[in-house]
Amino acid sequence: MSIVAKETIEVIAQSIGINNLSDDAALSLAPDVEYRMREIMQEAIQCMRHSRRTILTTDDVDGALNLRNVEPVYGFTSGGPLQFKRAIGHRDLFYIDDRDVDLKEVIEAPLPKAPLDTGVACHWLAIEGVQPAIPENAPVGVIAAPSNGNTHEQKDELPVDIRLPVKHVLSRELQLYFDKITELTLRKSDSALFKEALVSLATDSGLHPLVPYFTFFVADEVSRGLNDYSLLFALMRIVWSLLQNPHIHIEPYLHQLMPSVVTCLVSKKLGNRIADNHWELRDFTAKLVALICKRFGHVYNTLQTRLTKTLLNALLDPKRALTQHYGAIQGLAALGPNVVRLLILPNLEPYLRLLEPELLLEKQKNEMKRYEAWRVYGALLRAAGQGIYERLKIFPPLPSPPGHTIWKSKEKVVTAVPNKRKASMEPLEDEPALKKIATDGPIGSLALVTTLAPSGQNDAGQPSSSEKKTANRVGKDGQTLKKSAILNQIWKDDLNSGHTLVTLLELLGEGILSFIPSPEISATAAIVCALLSKAIDLKL
Amino acid sequence: MQAVNSFVAAYLKKKGFKEAEQLLEDLHSKDSAAPIDFHNDPDLAKFIHHFSQSEDEVARYQDGYSKLRSWTYSSLDLYKHELLRVLYPVFIHSFMDLVAKGHLQEARTFFNAFHEDHQLMHSRDLQKLEGVLSQSHLEEMEFARSLRQNKVNVKICQYSYDLLLQYLHKTQSSAMLGVINEHINFQATSGQPGSISDDIEVVTLIGSCQDAANQINQKEIHWGLLEDSLEERSEKEGGLLSDSEKTEGENKEGDAEESKKRSAEGGKQGSSTKKLKKDKAVNATAKSTRLEAKTTSSAPRVKPELTLPIMSTEVEQSILEDLRNRVQLSSIALPSVSFYTFLDTHNGLNCSSISHDGSLVAGGFSDSSLKVWDTAKLGQQTGGATLQGENDSTSSEHVVRPNGVKRSYTLFQGHSGPVYSATFSPLGDFILSSSADTTIRLWSTKLNANLVCYKGHNYPVWDVQFSPVGHYFASASHDRTARIWAMDRIQPLRVMAGHLSDVDCVQWHANCNYIATGSSDRTVRLWDVQSGECVRIFIGHRSMILSLAMSPDGRYMASGDEDGTIMTWDLSSGRCVTPLMGHTSCVWTLAFSCEGTLLASGSADCTVKLWDVTTSTKAPRNEEKSGNPNRLRSLKTLPTKSTPVYSLQFSRRNLLFAAGVLSKKV
DSSP, X not given: OOXXXXXXXXXXXXXXXXXXXXXXXXXXXHHHHHHHHHHHHHHHHHHHHHTTOSSOOHXXXXXXXXXXXXXXXXXXXXXXXXXXXXXXXXXXXXXXXXXXXXXXXXXXXXXXXXXXXXXXXXXXXXBTTBOOOOTTBOOOOSOOXXXXXXXXXXXXXXXXXXXXXXXXXXXXXXXXXXXXXXXXXXXXXXXXXXXXHHHHHHHOSTTGGGHHHHHHHHHHHHHHOTTOHHHHHHHHHHHHHHHHOTTOOOGGGHHHHHHHHHHHHHOSOOOSSTTOOHHHHHHHHHXXXXXXXXXXXXXXXXXXXXXXXXXXXXXXXXXXXXXXXXXXXXXXXXXXXXXXXXXXXXXXXXXXXXXXXXXXXXXXXXXXXXXXXXXXXXXXXXXXXXXXXXXXHTSOOOOOOSOHHHHHHHXXXXXXXXXXXXXHHGGGTOHHHHHHHXXXXXXXXXXXXXXXXXXXXXXXXSOSOHHHHXXXXXXXXXXXXXXXXXXXXXXHHXXXXXXXXXXXXXHHGGGXXXXXXXXXXXXXXXXXXXXXXXXXXXXX | OHHHHHHHHHHHHHHTOHHHHHHHHHHHHHHTSSOOOSTTOHHHHHHHHHHHHGGGHHHHHHHXXXXXXXXXXXXXXXXXXXXXXXXXXXXXXXXXXXXXXXXXHHHHHHHHHHGGGGHHHHHHHHHHHHTOOSHHHHXXXXXXXXXXXXXXXXXXXXXXXXXXXXXXXXXXOHHHHHHHHHHEEEEEESSSOOOGGGOHHHHOOOSSOHHHHXXXXXXXXXXXXXXXXXXXXXXXXXXXXXXXXXXHHHHHHHHHHHHHHHHHHTSOOOOHHHHHHHHHHHHHTHHHHHHHHHHXXXXXXXXXXXXXXXXXXXXXXXXXXXXXXXXXXXXXXXXXXXXXXXXXXXXXXXXXXXXXXXXXEEEEETTSEEEEEEGGGSOTTHHHHSSSOSSSOOSOOOOOOOOTTSOSEEXXXXXXXXXXXXXXXXXXXXXXXXXXXXXXEEEETTTTEEEEEEEOOSSOEEEEEEOTTSSEEEEXXXXXXXXXXXXXXXSOSEEEEOOSSOEEEEEEOTTSSEEEEEETTSEEEEEETTTOOEEEEEEOOSSOEEXXXXXXXXXXXXXXXXXXXXXXXXXTTTEEEEEEOOOSSOEEEEEEOTTSSEEEEXXXXXXXXXXXXXXXXXXXXXXXXXXXXXXXXXXXXXXXXXXXXXXXXXXXXXXXXXXXXXXXXX
8 A cells, every 4th residue: 555565564574584574563563654755855856956956856855854863874875866777578667876995996096086176166147137148158049139228118018029120239348359350260260370260159148249340251262262271261260160159040151051051062262272272162162062961951852952963063064173073072971971872873884984084094184283183083983982982881680591601701801991992082182093993994804704703603503582581591591580580671772782882882983892791791791792792793 | 322323333344443442342241230321422422423423524525625725716717716716724724634534645645636636835834744654744744734733814805705605505515614714814895806916925835823923914114214323413514505505594503403412412523623524425416416315315214222333433534434425226226246256165154244335245154264365466357446447447257366375264163063154244353253153243344353152042153144233233144033132231131932943044233233034934023122023024935945035215125035036025015026037046145226316136047137216116106006016017137157156245335246056067
């Protein structure tokens, strides 16, 4: 009848050495135990309230026990609220995660940092009823209309709420702040002070009124300063910082910001000197674009589609400069593997055909152009590789089939690949070597195939696809049908990705393999091998 | 006779008392010669009859209650809410009857079956009652005992009353009839049924007799301000001087009157030159003080019942200076708020207090220490926190802590338990702190030392407050008493007993003749300091009272509770003027602005709210119940950055100081 069960009383009695507690005694003790517990909790709540807290702590319970002249329960004091864990399998059973502590460990551990001493800080919560926008105050939501004496006078008679047109008043401090920031951006964007300014932009709470000014500033300067690489980079950094600031409500200004950001991504020319590393700027901007899409994609549902359309147009237009293509690829790649899979991969083949002449020494004599082409090629490789990597990563670890011989040979492949990656990644920066690889690209892939092919043939004891085999094996192993169905689905997906991978392999050479995570290789390599062997058969 | 016998036999058989049955039969055969006249002993028969019924008694309660409940819910809409009021007392008394009769199991099932109906209105009472599991608990628990001893008053219109009686007679449910007869006192009123919000007594079932409370509230109280207070004097001066521009003679007369008063006080007034200066200054600000005079001059004046400490001239001067420079606050002119944030307290800060001029901030900690910060030494920005430059240091707000080696505060150690409350004397030269070690300690901020330890309470002292004039102070404790002390006596001067549960907070009336106490029994009481009698009981809160504030004109009082409700009370009538809803968590602190136009409240929901008290108190009086009750309004909500507000203090110049602990969200 009480929440304390009779059995509990018996257990407690046993724990203090009373073994033969009669049932009646336990039964009549139980309700009293509950009553006492409630009493103590009531006192503990009193103590909590007088400690100006809203969370009950063990100290409060100790205080309550003290009030009742009961020895406190030792060993539960902790600085903060206790962390309870739910017992697995029970819906409403919780326990405190109390680890055994090795005394030796505690003694040998370095002294913990001394806690900071209590201090008092002072700030203005309000000045004549208006909260100043300083970091110490909670962020003010929206710009409110400045209070006007007239409305209040009327309010005294009747609570009529007259909305005045929003008068935008920028305080002197904010004006100064804005001037300082813009000056820094324009003049000294590589100074340490500018970095501080970016941190301030990313964290300060009172900056919301400045957001329209900043957006305008960015748009203005981007359109004006396309030749000034460092300025553009500084501007993009400002946008980045503004996006980071949790107190700023930047959504309404996005439509003004986006054009300038996209400009910095796919503009034909950014900066006017050769030394300007506009690639880096494009990479940074691509990240920025992805951040914007991630943050506001759900609010502006057309944002991403519009953006991808712009980027895709830039990519597919053969008349555009390679730098523009590069920006578009980076932008699309930053938007995630799905975008890559849906938009880049289908266009990969025709595009590569377009790109190929630019890559080759014989056909493109202009060193600069060729360099650009290789940059684009690198970006494509990376985008496609990342896409396929993400794709493969989502597969759950599969029960590894017992074909040891196969996996051993796979391991060989795995170990072989990293070397090749090194070989294929470095050349991206280093043209001659890259040329070499590229020229013998087909041969390289052939060589790989030959290393793979035997394993495929080993496997081809049963020449059908290994998918079926594994599924069968799993079935044999007594797994439930459901699981094998799931497995089938996974294998199907896997097969698809395998196909994609094969296409990629055909298009981009073995460089793509470096993007396949090694555990996944073992999982997918079987199919890839099978498919590859098929593909090679066809080719041959 | 035969009938009774067979009845008893049947009963015993049913109960399985074989031996008793045997015995009875034996008795029968023996006694047939000399039978006891059962018939002539109606009491016995009744007793037996009653006894035989006892096992279905439980069912009768449960049945009766559920029938009454469904009848009530299906009754006419117009009368439903009145009848619903009856349900709750019937419910808790039925439950307690069941417990008292020993049907514990059944009582529990009964409770579980029906308690949800009342959860909304009476959750805290139910929580308490739920734990009652045996007769002894009923006797032990103060709340249950007082409920059992007293009748509940239910105001109900005549027709509802008739309906209820009809129902009870018709259904013959004697259990319900019994409960209602025993524990409910109907006050049938003719006319229409009242509105739901009309009757606060329904909301709180206070153990103490309602009649007694009503009787107590009949007592006369003198809520007026003290005669000859400084405010009054400055008003008078201002008024006289502004008049003096027209009539010179009157001015002289006033002056003479004033100086007479002063000489009566002990001939301590300053030299005439000083006064001349002051008069000039007063003249300059006469307008503002006169404005204020309009609002407060209506208050009647009373004589102090305590011997008040004598104020030195310098202090008087500084206070007058402050009064002259006071900012007039109203719904259009909101105060500036300076916020002191405690950092790195490691969950240890229990209370904080700010001196009247905001120059000192004290914090009481759970590690028994009391720490006092001098805000002038906090860093550059305190130049803004002090009174002079109120508006010119908003920028450059970052905190420059004094070098880490030296402590930035004065540490007062002496208590041996968590410090629950601290209060500054009006001049800021003393601090009182109360602790769980049952003592109150007096500290000097000048000497940085403990001066006196006051022992008297037997349990933790939850709250301590200096009187507005200093010297006297009041304390509130877990031992259910509030006590009045003087600084120079180590024994309390008065002990106020009467609350049914812990006294959680205490506050002085502006004229020092009364103190108010708020308690966990959800009442606020007003006590006469001189006689030690309870002169008012304010009933209406639904949970523990955490904070109290008295309006400077002495007429109103505000109290804040655990749920976030703030109620303003008219002291003379003992009625609630208006509840102020808005906070979502405990209201830790309340403060009236110096001229009583604004009320500030600080809460655990990390906000400071400013309320317009003029509309909440004065408007309804003019309109007299015609308008909507929610006339008062929250003027402004000032959210802090995850900092629950522990204390608020208006300076004499109407700058609002607030303090709280920065609590990181887990």
